[in-house]
Amino acid sequence: MRDTDWIILDELYKNPNITKVAAKLYITQPTLTKRLQAMEEEFQVRIVNRSTKGVEFTPEGEFLAGRARIFLSFMKETVRGVDAFKTSGCGTVRLASSFTFSRRQLAEILMAYKSEHPNISFEIQNLRSHELTRLVEEGEADGAFVRGNYEGGINRCLVLREQAYAISKIPIALEELPDLPMLHCRLSNYSRRLLDSWWQHNFNRPPSIGATAEDADTCCQLACKGLGYTLSFMTEEQLKNLGVHSLLLKDGEGMPLVRETWFVYDGRRAKPDYVTAFIGFVEERYSIQ
Structure with missing residues (x-):
């Protein structure tokens, strides 16, 4: 061969x-x-x-x-x-990330790291969250930013919590949602389960789908134009920047519906020093309790 x-x-x-x-x-x-x-x-x-x-x-x-x-x-x-022996302080960190995390948060992390390590480059793959851990486990990515609590023999640290909102151009009430056009987006399995479970707990009929898009950001933009409402996870800062009306979604116990994002990596696998340094940077700067 x-x-x-x-x-x-x-x-x-x-x-x-x-x-x-x-x-x-x-x-x-x-x-x-x-x-x-x-x-x-x-x-x-x-x-x-x-x-x-x-x-x-x-x-x-x-x-x-x-x-x-x-x-x-x-x-x-x-x-x-x-x-890695030849180029101390240089190298390419291979990352994988969900689509929305790449658009909303990843650039800030990479810019902060590049400011301290200018000779490091990044290779980024974007996939649905349920596919990302496989890349880490099979050694095709050094680390991944993953939505949800995916189990496996890999290390992880929590880097983000987002709350769920119904987002619209005009104020809407919870009981109105089934009768209004929903802007439906394709999410990771974890995010979709959270929202579907919330809907089933609150309503006994399916939503009225007004449009379907590939990602949450597209649906948010359509909602801003008044084409309907969308259910989306985001931080308070992101919500403020959108400048739209929002309705906080709560679980069965009256607590905000929350989605978590984890940085995962395989601690058992040997890594170049520059990869270990990036992992340490994320854990030190962005890990939350």
């Missing part, structure tokens, strides 16, 4: 289309096909089957694709570790 063969397997598993993968890797389709045949001959198994939709991995192929991902992650970590 060549190192490039593992890359071919990984890319083809993520995108089972030989034409597209060959173009992405800057090789010809016949070359890619020949390498697949060479791998199959080496392992004496069939890795993929061709179909009208592209290629389908066999069980043996899925196993090899999984090993490819592990191998490539190992090589990336090895290169980073060696580079």
Whole structure:
């Protein structure tokens, strides 16, 4: 097996289309096909089957694709570790973050760190919160800012609490919500469960959906224009900056409905010094009780 063969397997598993993968890797389709045949001959198994939709991995192929991902992650970590000896005080911290946290809070954290460590750069991935811990656990991210209390064998510190509000251009009452158009946004599983549970506790019928958007910030902007109301988590400062009317949502015990955001990392995994330094910075400056 060549190192490039593992890359071919990984890319083809993520995108089972030989034409597209060959173009992405800057090789010809016949070359890619020949390498697949060479791998199959080496392992004496069939890795993929061709179909009208592209290629389908066999069980043996899925196993090899999984090993490819592990191998490539190992090589990336090895290169980073060696580079850390060469470039003291320099390096790239790989972070993952939910979409709204990246837009609302992440820039402040990175700017504060860069002001003290100008030679550090960042690589940022944005995903739904329930997908972020996987990146940390599999070594694809050094740390992640995650909405919700996700369990696992990783370290974490609380960095943000936000309260839930019904946001609208004009004042609205709680009992009016089912009859008004809701601006519905796609949230992480954790955030959606909190809001759905709150709604079911307060109303015996579903909301009237006026529009659906990909993120909370878009819904907030639509609410500001008077197109309906939206249920959103935010800080008091963010709410003040919006300049809209808001109705605080409370749980069954009369307490504000709260969403927590955690910074998570894998304390068991060896890290370059510059990654350890960033983790310490977040824990010292942004951890809350």
